Amino acid sequence: MSGVALIGFGAIGRALAIALTGDTAISMAGVLLRTGSDSRDQVPGGLPVVEDTAGLIALAPSVVIECAGHAAATLHVPDVLRAGIDVILASSGVLADPQAAAEFEDAARAGGARLILTPGAVGGLDVLAAARLGGLDRVVYTGVKPPAAWRGTPAESLVDLDRLTNAHEIFRGSARMAAATYPKNANVAASVALAGLGFEATEVRLVANPATTTNRHRIEASGRFGRFAIDLDNAPLPGNPKSSALTALAIERLVRTRFAAVVV
Ligand SMILES: NC(=O)C1=CN([C@@H]2O[C@H](COP(=O)(O)OP(=O)(O)OC[C@H]3O[C@@H](n4cnc5c(N)ncnc54)[C@H](OP(=O)(O)O)[C@@H]3O)[C@@H](O)[C@H]2O)C=CC1
Numbered sequence: 001m002s003g004v005a006l007i008g009f010g011a012i013g014r015a016l017a018i019a020l021t022g023d024t025a026i027s028m029a030g031v032l033l034r035t036g037s038d039s040r041d042q043v044p045g046g047l048p049v050v051e052d053t054a055g056l057i058a059l060a061p062s063v064v065i066e067c068a069g070h071a072a073a074t075l076h077v078p079d080v081l082r083a084g085i086d087v088i089l090a091s092s093g094v095l096a097d098p099q100a101a102a103e104f105e106d107a108a109r110a111g112g113a114r115l116i117l118t119p120g121a122v123g124g125l126d127v128l129a130a131a132r133l134g135g136l137d138r139v140v141y142t143g144v145k146p147p148a149a150w151r152g153t154p155a156e157s158l159v160d161l162d163r164l165t166n167a168h169e170i171f172r173g174s175a176r177m178a179a180a181t182y183p184k185n186a187n188v189a190a191s192v193a194l195a196g197l198g199f200e201a202t203e204v205r206l207v208a209n210p211a212t213t214t215n216r217h218r219i220e221a222s223g224r225f226g227r228f229a230i231d232l233d234n235a236p237l238p239g240n241p242k243s244s245a246l247t248a249l250a251i252e253r254l255v256r257t258r259f260a261a262v263v264v
Pocket residue numbers: 007008009010011012013032033034036037038039040067068069070071072089090091092118119120121122183184185187188191237239240242243244247
């Protein structure tokens with residue numbers, strides 16, 4: 001099997017296709033889109049488009065990249081894993097649902113495949129995961145985005161996003177609740193939880209701030225290892241203010257790493 005297949009062809013999928021096309025070591029196998037998808041016109045001619053999981057598996061990719069959202073991940077990822085194909089999962093927040101998490105893990109074991117989480121829009125998950133082994137006391141994740149990034153989310157019923165003049169906290173709670181309430185904005189919170197203290201104990205703050213044009217992420221952690229804090233100030237992707245360009249780059253790096261002789 002060779003090649004990379006995508007589930008979804010939105011802001012992240014398009015950035016990945018541009019980055020990976022033309023690389024002689026990596027081939028694009030195709031894209032899964034739902035029937036009647038608005039994204040279909042964006043797919044370059046010659047790249048196969050399929051509409052169901054069986055079609056995706058029939059493309060025989062070496063790895064599938066999910067970049068479509070929680071519903072698409074739930075629908076397609078378990079069967080892809082059961083077919084023995086590794087999956088890079090962008091929508092990590094889907095794992096906040098214990099039933100989904102168990103199904104994804106069972107499917108990976110059954111298929112002898114790996115479910116790989118991208119660091120996505122953040123860094124420092126390696127530090128967090130290592131620190132966890134020695135014992136973590138506290139992990140706090142804060143996500144700050146411009147008002148436009150919170151459109152189409154429950155934040156709209158909390159605050160008038162068009163008239164916001166000051167930073168406004170739109171969520172404070174567990175990573176589990178953040179991932180479920182903001183499925184297109186809080187995948188990072190889920191990844192931080194999975195690397196560190198888990199979905200209940202990981203504290204999350206989400207903020208709409210009209211003074212920022214970037215997507216800002218801060219992870220603070222303390223424990224027996226000591227303490228660390230990491231701040232990222234991410235450019236958003238053209239086409240989706242919710243998603244950071246770094247997310248596509250982090251996935252691209254994972255793909256390149258799979259085919260590289262030396263891994264850093
Ligand atoms: N881990 C992380 O750090 C991050 C994770 N993410 C995750 O990545 C996902 C994708 O981000 P982004 O590319 O910016 O989002 P976009 O909204 O730009 O694109 C989503 C793509 O997925 C397709 N899609 C949506 N639902 C389905 C479905 N049920 N079946 C098949 N295809 C579907 C859309 O097609 P259509 O035209 O049919 O709607 C579109 O092509 C986000 O939803 C989020 O879950 C995002 C940023 C950071």
